[in-house]
Amino acid sequence: MNIRTMPVVAVLAFAASCSAFAADSIKIGVSGPYTGGSSPMGASMRDGVRLAAAEINAKGGILGRKIELVERDDQAQNDRGVQVAQELINKEHVVATVGYINTGVSLASQRFYEEARIPVINNVSTGSLVTKQFLPPEFPDNYIFRNAANDTIQSAMIVREAIDVNKYTKVAILADSTNYGQLGREDLEKALAAKNIKPVAVEKFNVKDVDMTAQLLKAKEAGAQAILTYAIGPELAQIANGMEKLGWKVPMIGSWTLSMANFIDNAGKNGEGARMPQTFIQEPNTPKRKAFIAAYQQAYNPPNGRIPSPVSAAQGYDSMYILAAAIKQAGDTDGVKIRQALENLQEKVDGVVTTYDHPYTHDDHEAITMNMVVMGQVKDGHVVYANAADKANAVREKASGKAKK
Known part of the structure; x- marks a missing residue:
């Protein structure tokens, strides 16, 4: 069998x-x-x-x-x-x-x-x-x-997507107050600093919070062109839905948890286009x-x-x-x-x-290793490959000194 x-x-x-x-x-x-x-x-x-x-x-x-x-x-x-x-x-x-x-x-x-x-x-x-x-x-x-x-890999990919690929110069970080969120925030700040960029706003929230208005307003007033996230599905959905309430929409680029069903379902149309690193789609x-x-x-x-x-x-x-x-x-x-x-x-x-x-x-x-991870994107209620080339080259072995990148 x-x-x-x-x-x-x-x-x-x-x-x-x-x-x-x-x-x-x-x-x-x-x-x-x-x-x-x-x-x-x-x-x-x-x-x-x-x-x-x-x-x-x-x-x-x-x-x-x-x-x-x-x-x-x-x-x-x-x-x-x-x-x-x-x-x-x-x-x-x-x-x-x-x-x-x-x-x-x-x-x-x-x-x-x-x-x-x-x-x-x-x-x-x-x-x-x-x-x-x-x-x-x-x-x-x-x-x-x-x-x-690991989050060192993910944070570098998130920052690369925001800064190198999309050419944003002003980004805000929204992360939950758990070890996961705050350690991820630190990794994001390090990855941004390596590119000589400081986030225009760094905000946190607690698990089960349902109102992200205060954090989003600070990011909006600071001129953020994208929101970088480290949290899990329910609170990530509150971020997406909070932007809708404010009549303000900028891209969400965050850790792999943006692929969770309870983000995609709870955010609905407001979660469309969110991007995140993925080992498997x-x-x-x-x-x-x-x-x-x-x-x-x-x-x-x-x-x-x-x-x-x-x-x-x-x-x-x-x-x-x-x-x-x-x-x-x-x-x-x-x-x-x-x-x-x-x-x-x-x-x-x-x-x-x-x-x-x-x-x-x-x-x-x-x-x-980083070469094994691709960027996913929420589209029509599912996570799909953000880049067509990644779908064609889906399985990659671990990078080593001589491995292909």
């Missing part, structure tokens, strides 16, 4: 039976927000992980053992994430965890995995600090990995992507066929396959051996985002 033919019942049966697996199953944690404003990202990531795990189990599992996913809702709350991490490590005895959507939750929680020497693959969380918390000499080995485009432009999209739609039947957060789903799926390859290579479920295998992965992993060829080394735990 493969991703092209796997019936929906296989995924649903897998999800329902995880807790019933025998003691010799391989337990893997899946931590993310499955409720609340971040849930489109969390649920899509989880569902991508489920698809991959179901496929792997259908082919015999890993080392002759079935994967058992231990899923926990961290509710996008730092303290809840800490509780979940401790439970997965100490009670469930997971051999590794995939997930983390929110940068703050990741930074608060993953220290427990570092202490326990159990690997984590961050498959959505993008804060630039995420993979840099535990570096030498204080920490000889780092157990934190990622297969998402829901287009069947390769056989692997076509199969993945079809399998996701068959298993979960999303409204209008649109994955709530395509990036999260694809990266979740890929993270499971990367981890499975490492466990297979290690020949063991010991955390140290899995980390060592991840850092010297011999087998190429055919993922949805890319083919992962030695994605990590001991000193580089980032699988995604």
